[in-house]
Amino acid sequence: MIEFSGLLTWEDFQSAISEVEKLSRTLGDNWGINYYQQNTPGGSYLSYIRYIELENNLLKCEYHIIYSLSYSVPVMYFNISYPNGKLLSVTEVCQYLKKSVSEVSQQEHPLLQVPFFCLHPCNTDEIMKSLSIAHHNSPLKYLVSWLSLVTQVLNIPLPNEYGVLLNH
Amino acid sequence: MYVGPLYHPEKSRLRMADDREILRGIWEAKLPVSFQLAADEVYTLNLPEPFYLMVPRLLYFPLVTEKIRKHFSQYINPESVNKEKEIWLEYNGLPIKWHYPIGLWFDMYVASDLTLPWVITVHFEDYPESQILHCISKDIIRSHFMSSIKEADALKHKSNIINTMQEKDHHQLWTGFQSDRFDQFWSVNKKLMESNLGEGFRYIPIRFYTPDKPLLQRLVKPLDDTSGTWTTLQDVLLELFPGISFSQTRVILHGIQPPMDSPIQWLSEHMSYPDNFLHIAVIAGKANNSSD
Numbered sequence: 001m002i003e004f005s006g007l008l009t010w011e012d013f014q015s016a017i018s019e020v021e022k023l024s025r026t027l028g029d030n031w032g033i034n035y036y037q038q039n040t041p042g043g044s045y046l047s048y049i050r051y052i053e054l055e056n057n058l059l060k061c062e063y064h065i066i067y068s069l070s071y072s073v074p075v076m077y078f079n080i081s082y083p084n085g086k087l088l089s090v091t092e093v094c095q096y097l098k099k100s101v102s103e104v105s106q107q108e109h110p111l112l113q114v115p116f117f118c119l120h121p122c123n124t125d126e127i128m129k130s131l132s133i134a135h136h137n138s139p140l141k142y143l144v145s146w147l148s149l150v151t152q153v154l155n156i157p158l159p160n161e162y163g164v165l166l167n168h
Numbered sequence: 169m170y171v172g173p174l175y176h177p178e179k180s181r182l183r184m185a186d187d188r189e190i191l192r193g194i195w196e197a198k199l200p201v202s203f204q205l206a207a208d209e210v211y212t213l214n215l216p217e218p219f220y221l222m223v224p225r226l227l228y229f230p231l232v233t234e235k236i237r238k239h240f241s242q243y244i245n246p247e248s249v250n251k252e253k254e255i256w257l258e259y260n261g262l263p264i265k266w267h268y269p270i271g272l273w274f275d276m277y278v279a280s281d282l283t284l285p286w287v288i289t290v291h292f293e294d295y296p297e298s299q300i301l302h303c304i305s306k307d308i309i310r311s312h313f314m315s316s317i318k319e320a321d322a323l324k325h326k327s328n329i330i331n332t333m334q335e336k337d338h339h340q341l342w343t344g345f346q347s348d349r350f351d352q353f354w355s356v357n358k359k360l361m362e363s364n365l366g367e368g369f370r371y372i373p374i375r376f377y378t379p380d381k382p383l384l385q386r387l388v389k390p391l392d393d394t395s396g397t398w399t400t401l402q403d404v405l406l407e408l409f410p411g412i413s414f415s416q417t418r419v420i421l422h423g424i425q426p427p428m429d430s431p432i433q434w435l436s437e438h439m440s441y442p443d444n445f446l447h448i449a450v451i452a453g454k455a456n457n458s459s460d
Contacts (some may be wrong), residue, residue, distance in 0.1 A: 089302065090302060101307065110383070
């Protein structure tokens with residue numbers, strides 16, 4: 001149950017990512033759930049991989065949407081790598097996303113325990129609260145609203161079909 | 169180090185002054201380290217001497233290794249891209265995660281080896297970036313430190329205390345921490361340790377680390393809902409490590425094995441790292457007899 005708190009429970013997160021995965025499959029899109037630590041709160045995440053062209057390089061972008069037990073919100077982790085596997089540096093990522101170091105930072109992936117980049121979760125609840133009318137009482141609408149925000153920040157294409165879920 | 173076994177929640181605020189000794193003891197704890205340049209990176213004819221340093225358990229390595237980097241950079245290949253390179257540290261073939269407090273890493277990987285000084289190899293080449301985070305500036309360390317504090321307060325107080333603090337208080341936490349100013353740090357940190365009498369924090373910021381296993385972080389309440397008693401360290405371990413054998417496991421915090429009947433609320437208030445988390449190593453293997 002989501003009141004106007006801007007927060008999401010783990011159970012609601014699980015059901016929402018399930019729905020997104022289902023829709024993604026029907027659209028032939030790439031979102032899938034990784035049941036990394038099944039039966040553990042926060043142990044499953046939604047992942048998405050795509051390739052982008054940047055300055056004659058084909059970069060692999062990997063996005064993981066993980067549930068934060070501490071903040072009760074979804075958090076976006078991502079990595080961008082060159083064809084040889086080398087990761088983009090902090091500076092390169094900030095350049096590509098046109099963001100500052102304070103908005104994007106390298107963190108250890110809470111489940112895989114390897115370096116990833118992360119969009120800071122501390123203000124998510126405030127932002128989601130201000131969108132509350134759009135997702136009142138629906139974990140799926142919450143997640144899709146949140147997704148539409150972060151995919152914009154990271155230049156990830158999100159087909160309109162996902163937005164249709166917001167109008168149900 | 170004596171860890172008080174009796175916890176009087178009603179007097180918790182008064183006890184803070186008595187427990188200052190414990191806070192101080194943890195703050196001042198240091199480890200003897202011998203830093204050595206990786207043998208295959210030595211370029212000069214004369215070999216570098218090891219660099220000995222007493223490092224504070226509570227700090228992060230990049231806060232103490234600048235002079236080490238400068239010292240060893242005289243002995244590496246001058247053709248090497250530039251001498252402002254990021255160094256990385258290694259113990260027994262394992263890259264050291266700089267974002268773990270020094271004492272935690274020691275408790276996890278070195279304590280069992282029982283040899284001091286701690287011999288650490290310094291590398292300038294082949295940064296293992298798929299395993300450890302980059303640390304190109306002090307801002308990165310500060311950002312990591314403050315992130316932890318914010319997450320800890322999200323757990324303890326729904327972020328209420330950290331968010332109502334002014335920027336200058338945040339700044340004071342960082343400067344007090346990294347410049348070894350105990351009073352400066354604790355004059356702000358004590359606010360993050362407040363809770364209503366008899367209630368404790370909402371959740372305890374706590375993480376368990378087992379070598380070669382995923383890190384364990386779960387929501388832990390300081391007070392048992394049904395019995396109304398204070399949750400002990402033993403209670404938490406039994407819940408998070410089902411089937412744990414206490415005689416075959418060492419549970420280490422700041423180099424000691426805390427008494428199993430320690431209330432987790434008390435541990436959180438008095439034995440957290442400066443980032444406000446309890447970082448506890450859980451290691452399989454015969455228990456030591458000593459707890460100091």
